[in-house]
Amino acid sequence: MPHFLSLSLVCLLSSCGASTIPAGPIRARVVTADAQGFYPNKVVEFKYLQDVRHVDGVIAVMRGQSVLNLDAPDSDQISGDPNKIFVKNGSQVHTDTFVDQHNVINAKNFDSLAMLSTYYAFEQIVDFWITNYDFTLQEIGKFNIYYDPQVQTKVDSATATITQRLNASYFPGLGDLFVWKTSRLEDIPFKMNPAVLGHEFGHKIFDIRFAHKSANFVYGQGASVNSLIQLKGINEGLADFMSWLFIQNVTLFTRSLDVEAFQDRIVPVAWTSASLLKDPSICVGSFYCKGSVLNSALHELSLAQNMSPLKVGTAMLQALPKFASDWQRYLSSDNFDYFYLLNRIANELAGNEKTLACTIFKKWFDDSINQAGLAKCL
Numbered sequence: 001m002p003h004f005l006s007l008s009l010v011c012l013l014s015s016c017g018a019s020t021i022p023a024g025p026i027r028a029r030v031v032t033a034d035a036q037g038f039y040p041n042k043v044v045e046f047k048y049l050q051d052v053r054h055v056d057g058v059i060a061v062m063r064g065q066s067v068l069n070l071d072a073p074d075s076d077q078i079s080g081d082p083n084k085i086f087v088k089n090g091s092q093v094h095t096d097t098f099v100d101q102h103n104v105i106n107a108k109n110f111d112s113l114a115m116l117s118t119y120y121a122f123e124q125i126v127d128f129w130i131t132n133y134d135f136t137l138q139e140i141g142k143f144n145i146y147y148d149p150q151v152q153t154k155v156d157s158a159t160a161t162i163t164q165r166l167n168a169s170y171f172p173g174l175g176d177l178f179v180w181k182t183s184r185l186e187d188i189p190f191k192m193n194p195a196v197l198g199h200e201f202g203h204k205i206f207d208i209r210f211a212h213k214s215a216n217f218v219y220g221q222g223a224s225v226n227s228l229i230q231l232k233g234i235n236e237g238l239a240d241f242m243s244w245l246f247i248q249n250v251t252l253f254t255r256s257l258d259v260e261a262f263q264d265r266i267v268p269v270a271w272t273s274a275s276l277l278k279d280p281s282i283c284v285g286s287f288y289c290k291g292s293v294l295n296s297a298l299h300e301l302s303l304a305q306n307m308s309p310l311k312v313g314t315a316m317l318q319a320l321p322k323f324a325s326d327w328q329r330y331l332s333s334d335n336f337d338y339f340y341l342l343n344r345i346a347n348e349l350a351g352n353e354k355t356l357a358c359t360i361f362k363k364w365f366d367d368s369i370n371q372a373g374l375a376k377c378l
Ligand SMILES: [Zn+2]
Pocket: 199, 200, 203, 236, 239
């Protein structure tokens, strides 16, 4: 009898009869910003999702209740070993949904809607890279999407578990993506903003083609302090560029959170490499500011006559492994700079396209180091 009672209670709360997932392609109502910056709720058909209840499928699985160890030493952070990175490596998530008369799955609460929306956005992003740039599912690999993770750290002698908000992250080494808890400050939640998720996935593309999935390589043993800052900026600038390649909108970050740090990332930016060097206070985002100069240059080149985002995106991807060899060779130098990457990208183009690329790169990277480094661009 008590058993029956508890079952009845579950049914009362989650309308048992209508929650059976229909056979055939999974169609669900999700929310996502589109390229115009609108925020529609629409019915979509999933391609890779297989298990709606646990948000699991071909490209990724979602995990909840995870806790990262913020105090783990750097060697553990870059180990790629979840046992060293997490206090709790998370568990299966559960969505609550019902099926309407059109056989469409509808979420019953915000988290279920967010989880399905996030998964759908990643399906779109993965397909974008497969369709346009010849990535394969095998090369990308199945990844985890950590939903609302927490972090643990020691404060004095006490252990505190903290909920972080206002972010999404990519974790080199693990190869996984983190969508942090939504804040009431967000307009379009980060985890439903494809530009934000496209940026994070850009870090994954960079990780695959530049670092061959080795966190150790990105964090560069033996790298100078300057080299690491330059590489961070390059990584961020390229991630922004890759987000734009995908969604073709430069203002979507600010649709989630309209703050100066995001306004400064709308390309083309109002500064060049030289003016930023002269007065770093013209932009608030430290190494992101120079990354945005890179994004501005690639953006301008993509939109130039006879060029296209696809051409520049292809050149950028082909340049990455070659740029990786520059990184390996020069990372200990105090003068490591963006020109290694820019030269590599220009060299993937020929004739007039290369000339144009060099002209645009020299316009944006007009400080002395870059100009000297870019001298061989033409
Ligand atoms: Zn980033």
